[in-house]
Amino acid sequence: MxxxxxxxxxxxxxxxxxxxxxxxxxxxxxxxxxxxxxxxxxxASWCGLGRPxxxxxxxxxxxxxxxxxxxxxxxxxxxxxxxxxxxxxxxxxxxxxxxxxxxxxxxxxxxxxxxRLAERVHEALIQEHLGKELIGHISRDGTAIEARERPCSVKATQAPSSVPTTTPATDAPPASQPTATVCDTPVAPKRRRGRPKSGEERQQTAKISPLARQRIQTLAEMIEEIPTACDRGTKSNAQGYKVSWNGYKLHLDTADCGVPIAALLSSASMHDSRAAIPLSRISAQRVTNLYDLMDAAYCSHDLREDSRNLGHVPLIDHNPRGGEKIEFLPHEAIRYNERTAAERTNARLKDEFGASHLMVRGATKVMSHLMFGVLALCADQLMRLRS
Structure with missing residues (x-):
């Protein structure tokens, strides 16, 4: 003041x-x-040599x-x-x-x-002004970010079906260097297609979901596994129509006062639910909140349990997935209406603070450009709270 x-x-x-x-x-x-x-x-660093x-x-x-x-x-x-x-x-x-x-x-x-200048300043700004406050609701959502770059094409690399036992004389390594053998590079046996034969037993490999794996990882490991390459994404809008775009996806945690608490950037094709646990960890380090509000895209048992482990109350819209939809209780429905803060933040970020005009390429620069807009949005919201 x-x-x-x-x-x-x-x-x-x-x-x-x-x-x-x-x-x-x-x-x-x-x-x-x-x-x-x-x-x-x-x-500013300058050693005294050359032009300042x-x-x-x-x-x-x-x-x-x-x-x-x-x-x-x-x-x-x-x-x-x-x-x-x-x-x-x-x-x-x-x-x-x-x-x-x-x-x-x-x-x-x-x-x-x-x-990461804008990200560090944003973290310090949140901790200074909201770190000691009690936040009622945190609304979590992802929004599409269109980019002016070509989406990357990921080619699956397959292991060779057979390892050659002999090599040409021109490619043979010198005698002083050890020669690699077949045992040095083990190749997993390829699973045969179709039903097993009568009496044949096939080894079942246990698969763990990405959300269950994130619950036992550290925050650095979770962020490292989030894809950030530019690709093509598709999601349903509020009217139920599918919308596709080339670029990225910005995931935000927004307080009920309209201030973005945490932000993550991912590829456009990544599902919103994979950013929920990393965002909750980042937000928990900066502020204290009571309720986690998420739409039906985040409907998962792992996300509900992770929110409860942090001491929060999860309010996630139920996704029936072909079954019967479970509605909120009356008091939960009133609290869930606070999730419109996330929609207003995404709209203001695109309409007023440059998120819809992306002129840089690469995930690092794109994140910096978006975070400058998030900084300006945070300052604007904090000024409104002061006035």
Whole structure:
């Protein structure tokens, strides 16, 4: 609140005297930058040799301003900075110096993506403002993210049916190196198709579901197994029609106050339920909540038991799967209506904070682009709660 009063009483009048009246969008940029405080997490390293690099803190502020102002491309951001003296002053760019090139902005964004800058700032922001609060409901949902890249094609690698016993003389290794034998690379016997013969016994391999495997894994192991390659996804929308897209899927945990608590990026083809347990682990490390609200895509016994083990009450819409649907109790149905917070968050993220205009490629950069939007959305929601 002290920083907030300084912004309202000192910074804004100073800017008004220097550059004139500010439009509401620029005031929103100022408030957002004061909430996220990116300059505390950006460090510029220079050994004193060669040309000094541009200050990374104001470049990071420029990417947040790009999201808040709805600018879709880096070229558009540079053009806006070149003509808008107020925006340059707000981001911290020296007004007497020439703006860096588009390549410099791209290199800086690549550094921010590899260092997970937006994700670290988002985690600190949530722990600072909501870490000691009691959250009533956490709404979990995934939304489609369309990308401008070709979906990857995964080719299944099959083991050779037979291992050659002899090799050509030209491919023989030197005598000093050990020669690999058939016993060094065991090949599992291929299962024959069809019904077994009379009296034949076949060994049954026990299969464990992905959700059951996640319950005995660590958070790092679960995140490592989540696919992040760009591919094609299909899901049913709210009207029941199937929608397909190329790109990714963003999974969010949203508090009932509209603030995103945790985020994960996956391939578009991954089912929403595989991101539920990792998201619940991340959210549990940041905030304390009572209820977990999920739609019918998350209907699973493993997810209900995992939520109860965390001390939460799971409210998951039942998926009949051809049987009889189990309805909520009256008091549970009232609480389940709070899940609309997830839908509003996904809509605002796409309509107001750049999630529908993806101009970068690769899961690392895509996640960084989306997290800058999540940061701006968190700051906007926190400002609404304060006011």
């Amino acid at each position: 002290q920083r907030w009063s300084i912004v309202q009483e000192e910074l804004l009048p100073e800017l008004w005297n220097e550059v004139g009246p500010l439009i509401p969008k620029l005031e929103k940029v100022i408030h957002t930058l004061e909430w996220v405080r990116l300059e505390e997490y950006v460090r 690099p541009h200050e990374r803190s104001w470049l990071a502020n420029a990417f947040v301003a790009k999201v808040v102002l709805g600018i879709t491309t880096t070229v558009g951001l540079i053009e806006r900075l070149s003509v808008d003296r107020s925006l340059r002053r707000i981001c911290g760019c020296p007004t007497q110096k020439v703006l860096p090139s588009e390549a410099t902005f791209s290199r800086a964004f690549d550094e921010f993506a590899k260092a």
